Amino acid sequence: MSRTGNQLARLESEEVARGVRLLLARPLLTAVYDHDGFDLIRRRREPIVKWFDYYCGWRVHVEPRAGYARLFKTTQRPDRTRPQFDRRRYMLLCLVCAELLAAPSTTLDALATRTKQAAAADDLPPFDPSRRSDRSAFADVLTFLQEQGAVEGDELQIRADPTLITRLLAAPASPSTVDTIEDLTRESRYENAHRSLWQRHSVMRRLVDDPVVYRDELTASQLAFLTSPSGRKIVQTGVGLAGCTLEERAEGFLVVDADAIATDTRFPDDDSNAKVAALLLLDRLARGPARFEDLVEEARELLTRFRNWAKAYQSDGGAGRLAADGLALLEAFGLARTENGTVRRLPAAARYAVEELHD
Structure with missing residues (x-):
């Protein structure tokens, strides 16, 4: 192969790897959100689709004219530690999605009214836009839809994209x-x-979707595949083609x-009080297992020492909420586990260390 041919092949492999990681981080990627990223996925659609199908058994749908790419990530092991929302x-x-499918163009007040009526008609917990908590939840839902590119506009006029709304659901079967x-x-x-086939797909899904995969979390069949010469080669090849390495x-x-392209959220990171607290709680767990009450006391000491920090938690019950939020992050990242009321640090936590804070 000529030097030019080698360069083109290397460029293609690099772009395919980047496209795979972009979709892992954002399974519904629109041209509005990331024009360059979508353009790359559009151009390298065929090898990207083949990678996900062969290694993970996941389907990728790319719509060049509509300007979106959708990775349908499915699993038979739902992860309850990383929900997008509460119940x-x-x-x-x-x-809201049902109402927007029925009337894609509407106003904020009209959408809230119809949502309230729909909750009552379906005998669901009531939704009352006059309550602050309900308004906040409603706003969070609309923000999420806007971030996905499924909704645009303001309170005077909201316009929904019915196609993107229907693409939000990735389940193999219709819930109804x-x-x-x-x-x-x-x-x-x-x-x-x-x-x-199931061994390959289930193992790769865990590896590319979970922050860390412990041997005791795998089935005997999955572990046998991952530790066999042929299975290890398949996994290492797939991970390498995605631009990553297997440790x-x-x-x-x-x-x-x-490059942190495939990362939807980072840890450690100081972009939230909960992440800072999680890192500090991890340091506490390095000294040995703890009860949740011990972590609450640790959080209370932090809030007392740093009165101007984490103001959202500087209130009654704040220490408990901070400890709970920090612990939830540690469990989501595979760094801690709660069993029978006792919280233990997991081996992957050895990657992190924390220095003593100073006033």
Whole structure:
């Protein structure tokens, strides 16, 4: 191959790797949100689609004219540690989306009124726009839809994109046709497939979607695949094609993206009080297991020492909320685990250390 051919091949592999990681970080990526990223995915659509299909069993749909790419990430192991919303906001999201599909062009007041009526008609917990908590939840839902490119406009006129709204749901089955969460996430393609197909897809899904994968969290079949010469080669090749590296430790595995393109949220990071608190709580757990009450006391000491920090938590019950939010982050990142009321630091936490703060 000529030097020019080598350069073109290297450029293609680099762009495919970047496109894969962009979709891992943002499964619904629009040209409005990231024009250059979408253009790259559009141009390298075929190898990107093939990568996700072969390694993860996930479908990618690219619509050049509509200006969006959608990675349909499905799993039979829903992760409850990283929800987008609480139950209340999820309910409102469903109601708002249903109303916007029926009337894509509307006003903010009209949408709130119809959402209130829909909640009452379906015998759901009432939604009252006059209540501050409900207005806040409603605003969070609209902000999410705007960030996804599914809604634009202001309080005078809201315009929804029905196509993008329907693309928000990634479940293999329609929720209206099933009775349980297991039915919602069941993928029929694996029912009669060779076991190696499910092993490959389930292992790669865990590796690219979870911050860390511990050996004791894998099934015997998954661990056998990942530690076999053929399975290891498949995984390392797939991870490499995505522009990442696979780190293996005695306790588990970690996929590292040195460019942080595939990262939807970072830790450690000082962009929130909860993340700062999580890092400090992690330092406490390095000294040994703790009860949640111990972490609350640790948070209370922090709030007392730094009166001008974390003002949202400088109130009654603030220490408990700060400890809970920090612990939730540690569990989401695979750095701590709560069992029988005791919180323990997990091996991946050895990557992090914290220095003593000074007043």
